[in-house]
Amino acid sequence: MPKLNRDGVSLYYEVHGDHGPVVLLTHGYSATSQMWAGQIEAVSKDRRLITWDMRGHGQSDSPEDPTLYSEAHTVADMAALLDEVAAEQAIVGGLSLGGYMSLAFNRLHPDRVAALLIIDTGPGYRNDEARAGWNKTSLRTAERYETEGLGLLSGGSAERRTAKHSSAQGLALAARGMLTQRDAGVITSLPDIKAPSIVIVGSEDTPFLAASDYMAAKIPGAQKAVIEGAGHAANIDRPEAFNAAMMAFLSGLAPVGS
Numbered sequence: 001m002p003k004l005n006r007d008g009v010s011l012y013y014e015v016h017g018d019h020g021p022v023v024l025l026t027h028g029y030s031a032t033s034q035m036w037a038g039q040i041e042a043v044s045k046d047r048r049l050i051t052w053d054m055r056g057h058g059q060s061d062s063p064e065d066p067t068l069y070s071e072a073h074t075v076a077d078m079a080a081l082l083d084e085v086a087a088e089q090a091i092v093g094g095l096s097l098g099g100y101m102s103l104a105f106n107r108l109h110p111d112r113v114a115a116l117l118i119i120d121t122g123p124g125y126r127n128d129e130a131r132a133g134w135n136k137t138s139l140r141t142a143e144r145y146e147t148e149g150l151g152l153l154s155g156g157s158a159e160r161r162t163a164k165h166s167s168a169q170g171l172a173l174a175a176r177g178m179l180t181q182r183d184a185g186v187i188t189s190l191p192d193i194k195a196p197s198i199v200i201v202g203s204e205d206t207p208f209l210a211a212s213d214y215m216a217a218k219i220p221g222a223q224k225a226v227i228e229g230a231g232h233a234a235n236i237d238r239p240e241a242f243n244a245a246m247m248a249f250l251s252g253l254a255p256v257g258s
Contacts, residue, residue, distance in 0.1 A: 009068060094121070114196075117198060126187055205232045227241050
């Protein structure tokens with residue numbers, strides 16, 4: 001599978017399908033592109049599906065420089081991937097951190113977003129104290145990877161338990177630089193989203209139910225789908241129900257460029 005060199009950082013990605021609109025899916029924190037295995041067949045029949053490993057994850061590089069991990073770097077990586085496959089526009093989406101980064105991408109590159117898939121995700125925080133609490137938890141996660149190593153993955157949700165990484169330090173640095181949040185830019189951008197959007201959440205993903213309701217209410221015209229019996233990794237826990245909801249949304253989109 002190909003890799004993209006981003007200023008010395010090698011990013012692993014996969015392309016599935018050879019025609020149709022491009023769909024870019026981004027995994028959650030401490031997961032990898034392999035979490036989308038159950039969606040490849042359905043999505044790639046009439047579309048080009050791009051999956052990838054964020055820096056610090058999976059088969060992508062884990063640079064030692066902490067400054068190379070950030071929301072800005074991740075959004076730039078996503079833009080570079082679309083450039084690499086010659087896609088001016090794409091249907092952009094992801095789960096958890098991947099969904100948050102998709103919203104961040106839309107904030108900076110709305111002209112490149114044909115639609116948004118926001119899956120088991122939160123939009124960040126308006127309140128500085130709430131954001132500080134999230135960041136404290138993220139930094140604690142980084143410390144645990146530094147002290148406990150990759151064995152920590154075994155206690156996570158499905159997309160983490162099945163992930164294979166080369167570096168616990170890469171995950172720690174990603175938690176410090178990418179999982180932590182700096183401002184309210186993403187959550188305040190929700191009412192300005194112009195792209196057709198769907199918010200998908202597992203019915204048992206308790207920490208993200210209220211956030212999903214909030215995003216569905218704030219994003220103009222957003223659809224919402226609740227996957228019954230699914231937890232945080234809704235696409236893995238209930239793949240048939242998840243795929244049905246996602247494909248119904250994708251099938252209803254106008255052709256890119258129309």
